[in-house]
Amino acid sequence: MRLLLLIPLIILVAMILLSLLSRRGHAIGLVDDRLAPLPSKPNCVSSESGTPAAKQVEPLQTDKAGLLAAIAATGGEIVSDQNDYIATTYTSGLMRFVDDVEFRRDGTVWHVRSASRVGHSDMGANRKRVAAIRAAL
Numbered sequence: 112m113r114l115l116l117l118i119p120l121i122i123l124v125a126m127i128l129l130s131l132l133s134r135r136g137h138a139i140g141l142v143d144d145r146l147a148p149l150p151s152k153p154n155c156v157s158s159e160s161g162t163p164a165a166k167q168v169e170p171l172q173t174d175k176a177g178l179l180a181a182i183a184a185t186g187g188e189i190v191s192d193q194n195d196y197i198a199t200t201y202t203s204g205l206m207r208f209v210d211d212v213e214f215r216r217d218g219t220v221w222h223v224r225s226a227s228r229v230g231h232s233d234m235g236a237n238r239k240r241v242a243a244i245r246a247a248l
Contacts, residue, residue: 154233155226
């Protein structure tokens with residue numbers, strides 16, 4: 112009986128520790144003038160060429176003002192705003208996990224990379240976030 116009570120407590124403590132760990136990271140930034148390649152974990156998406164099909168999203172068709180407005184409308188916090196690169200963070204509601212969303216301008220489109228800082232699966236949260244940003248445009 113005690114074991115049944117202990118398991119949820121262990122899971123809760125692990126989730127709290129992961130949440131705290133996610134607050135210590137930062138966006139990867141550009142690598143060779145492109146958004147960084149994605150890790151092998153399924154908790155990320157990108158519009159850069161070379162991204163595996165399962166993690167691929169379309170780039171965003173907008174100007175910088177429209178992108179900044181969409182970021183604000185979807186709850187993103189801008190961490191870095193350079194000429195052709197924007198880094199933002201999004202924090203989940205309950206456990207306060209932090210994800211990085213980065214944008215790189217390429218001519219008339221903005222490439223996007225959305226990735227969780229910790230964990231393995233995100234249950235589609237990063238794909239949904241990019242869809243929400245696209246809808247806010």
